[in-house]
Amino acid sequence: MxxxxxxxxxxxxxxxxxxxxxxxxxxxxxxxxxxxxxxxxxxxxxxxxxxxxxxxxxxxxxxxxxxxxxxxxxxxxxxxxxxxxxxxxxxxxxxxxxxxxxxxxGDQRGLAVLRRAVAQDIGPSVRQAAAHGLGRLTFSAEERSEGQLACLESLETGLKDEEWAVRYASVVALQTLMKAGLEPPLRRRVATLLERHRDADDTLVVRLRALQALEQQPL
Amino acid sequence: MDSMPIGEPISEAEALQRLQQRLDPSLRYYAAWWLGRTRSVHPQAVPLLIAALQETIDTPSDPEALYVARNAARALGKLKAAEAVSTLLQGLDHHDHDLREACSRSLGETGATQALGALRQRLERPGAGCAAQQHGARLQEPCEALLEAIGTLARGRPDQDLCAALLPWSQHGRPQIRSAACRALLQISGETRWGKTILELLQDPEPLVRRGALLDLGATGWRPAAGAIVACRVENSLKLLALRQLLEHPLGSPAPTTVGPGEQELLQLMDGVL
The missing domain is CATH 1.25.10 (Leucine-rich Repeat Variant)
Known part of the structure; x- marks a missing residue:
């Protein structure tokens, strides 16, 4: 062989x-x-x-x-x-x-690289890909809750990005995190973020995507 | 285009001050772009940009004023500055092709329907659609920008006379021009045959033609194009942008309070091209 x-x-x-x-x-x-x-x-x-x-x-x-x-x-x-x-x-x-x-x-070992890219990369499409990736990391049982918190914090940064596509990807990633299962305090934090962007994001499609996420993952 | 060589971040006050000063035209050039890029709402922004554009109209031979004016014209469109319409219309007659192009696009963006006649006149000048130089990429007039602006301003108001005037452009030798003409015709008449012609251009062997067709479809908001947009050979970042336009176009702002089935489908397609 x-x-x-x-x-x-x-x-x-x-x-x-x-x-x-x-x-x-x-x-x-x-x-x-x-x-x-x-x-x-x-x-x-x-x-x-x-x-x-x-x-x-x-x-x-x-x-x-x-x-x-x-x-x-x-x-x-x-x-x-x-x-x-x-x-x-x-x-x-x-x-x-x-x-x-x-x-x-989607490997948890990529976490640090993705976090840094969301926060600092000069290319919007790279920040977008990194934000999207942060929603899809698979963590081991012992790394899970710390890892999810780290993803959430980076996605909060992604939601402040000036590029709508990065914010859009961050909303999608937050929904994916919710779907995968979060502990109640984190879940509430995600819901609050999504509500904020549903109500006040500059970009209509981001507001709609946040609305959809909240409709599909009710608290 | 929003892209520009990366400069250091500046504040709005600095941008205004840079546009006002006379010593360094490169600072004015950057400041004009910056004010458009950041969608400045400062009360001084539009008057300063109009003044920068007016300078090249009054002194057409000054090359540095011209560079600043091109960016000023683009910024005025981004700011949708209704008060700039008469200056932008003057810019449409400038000798510089790029300035005419910037003014055409910006007139479309301001939503000034009173500009339609002037845009059409420019498009109908004899030889407008001929190459400016032998083997050159440019036409004598910025036809693509003129067609786009006409489509934007006349959208949803079927005007048979205007459609008849645009019809020959849908047969132009250059695919980008055909695409822009079909885009305008679809926007004005709502007839889907024009959308179908753009769909064919989405399969063109030339990447630039495919990209242009993709963005033209996005601009029309013609939702039946969504599947073809996802399937075509263009970068995902542009597909995402075009799908966003299809989604947002018929909705308006503020967002509806629930996500309808058509929107669900488009959001799913957008998620898929992330």
């Missing part, structure tokens, strides 16, 4: 290395990410594919980076550690893609 995985992987990695144009790099990346689910039984090959995807996040090729994010997310929990280790303060583009991947993975 493992030798076959290598036989599949090697030419795909070589093709990415040798890609001569932006479009070719996108095509080669697609081929790699399509082959990645089959590598799950062979951890060394899977790790090499993950490393290649992380490299592609730095490629300054949005098409390839978007596919690489999908490849990483499809790997699930094994991609989390390498992603966290890859975060490079100096490479904004790559970091933005890594935040998107961590938001989609």
């Amino acid at each position: 493992s030798s076959r995985a290598i036989d599949t992987l090697e030419p795909l990695l070589r093709a990415i290395d040798g890609a001569a144009s932006r479009d070719e790099l996108v095509r080669c990346t697609r081929a790699l990410t399509q082959a990645m689910p089959a590598l799950a039984d062979d951890p060394p090959s899977q790790q090499r594919a993950i490393a290649c995807c992380l490299e592609l996040l730095r490629s300054n090729n949005p098409g390839a980076a978007l596919l690489a994010v999908k490849g990483l997310v499809d790997c699930g929990a094994v991609a989390v550690e390498p992603l966290l280790n890859s975060i490079d303060e100096r490479d904004y583009g790559a970091r933005a893609w890594a935040v998107r991947a961590l938001a989609a993975l």
Whole structure:
């Protein structure tokens, strides 16, 4: 099995290395990410594919980076550690893609990165992805109540964002938190936040989304 | 567009002061943009922006005044400044293509229906839809902006004469112009065939054409386009924006007290493109 995985992987990695144009790099990346689910039984090959995807996040090729994010997310929990280790303060583009991947993975180890992105990232779409991700983190039983509180606090920050899409994503995330089950004091806090945005957000669609959340998750 | 090279955060008072000073045009340029971006409601903002626009109308050859005026014209639209309409109409006759474009869009945003005649006249000038230079990207007139403004101002008031005047633009050689014409025709006539033509442009091989068609559909508020908007090959951030427009358009403000079935469906689509 493992030798076959290598036989599949090697030419795909070589093709990415040798890609001569932006479009070719996108095509080669697609081929790699399509082959990645089959590598799950062979951890060394899977790790090499993950490393290649992380490299592609730095490629300054949005098409390839978007596919690489999908490849990483499809790997699930094994991609989390390498992603966290890859975060490079100096490479904004790559970091933005890594935040998107961590938001989609929903692993509690991504919490700190997502919190920081909601509070500080200069890209509205990155703050939006991070806020959305904070609603979907899965916590272990012992981390749960502290983790949920941390998410809630960051989403309060997200609700103050000047970009409506970040506030919208924060409302969606708060509803997801409520749906997953919160202890009564946190639940009341979320409801109060949602009520405030239902009544007073500048943007009509955010008010509506908060109204919908309150209708669907009554106290 | 709201984007601008990132400058340091400034206060409203600083922005007003920067727009007023004469020593550094780049500070005026930034201040004009800032006042629009932040939707300033300060009583001095609109008069100062109008004055900045007026300067280039009075002295059309001063290049620095022109740069400031373009941003001032854009800001006046964002502020929906009704008192700026007559100055914006003068800007429509300026020699600078970009200023005419900014004034067209802003006239649409101010909701000044009395500007319709002037916008239409500009669009109907001989050669308006021809390339300004051979192989150049620009047309002689900012036709896309003119069509958009006409559609916005004449929306929901079926006017057969106006529709007949716009009809040839739906056959223009450039897909962006066709899209803008269909957008205006859909807004004015409410006839869905124009929406269907934009849906075809949403499948164009050229990403820029797809993006333009997506935003045009959003601007019409034509809800049957929602599914095609979600499915097309455009960035999710733009899909989110277009879906928001479809949702908000027929509702108005303040928000209804309950979420109707049509809105439920659109919100679900928006959640899906986050």
